[in-house]
Amino acid sequence: MNTEVSKPDQPGGSDAEEGGNDEPSIWKRLLFMLLCAVLYSVAExxxxxxVVLQFFFKLITGGTNERLLLFGQSIATYIYQIVQYLNFNCEYMPFPFNDWPRGAPLDCEEEA
Structure with a gap:
């Protein structure tokens, strides 16, 4: 009978201790993810x-509205940040947990 206790940092070790420390943070992340999913729907x-406003602006004036273009880019970046966070591709939490995005999306390393 083997009575040796394996340590979590050794191959074949138990991950129970490591998983136990991460459980509260994974449940906390789930709550953040649910909130982000709601914010994603609002952003859509x-x-x-x-898009509708920009279309009618173009139809009426023949040109695009610069402010709508900039806001559209920031909404697109915001949606990108949400999707990255929801897919575990990035730990950077989007607005309202961080600043509202400006411009094109950055890599996760650049945002943090």
């Missing part, structure tokens, strides 16, 4: 409204 509606 805002983006759709922005």
């Amino acid at each position: 509606v805002v983006l759709f409204a922005l």
Whole structure:
């Protein structure tokens, strides 16, 4: 009978101790992910409204609205940040946990 206790940092070791420390943070992340999913839905509606406004602006004036272009880019970047966070591709938490994005999306390393 083997009575040796394996340590978690050794191959074949138990991950129970490591998993136990991460459990509260994974549940906390789940709550953040649910909030981000709701914010994603809101951002989709805002983006759709922005697209409609820009279309009618172009139809009426023949040109695009610079402010709508900039806001559209920031909404697109925001949606990108949410998707990256939801897919565990990035630990950077999007707005409202960090600043509102400006411009094109950055890599996770650049945002942190």
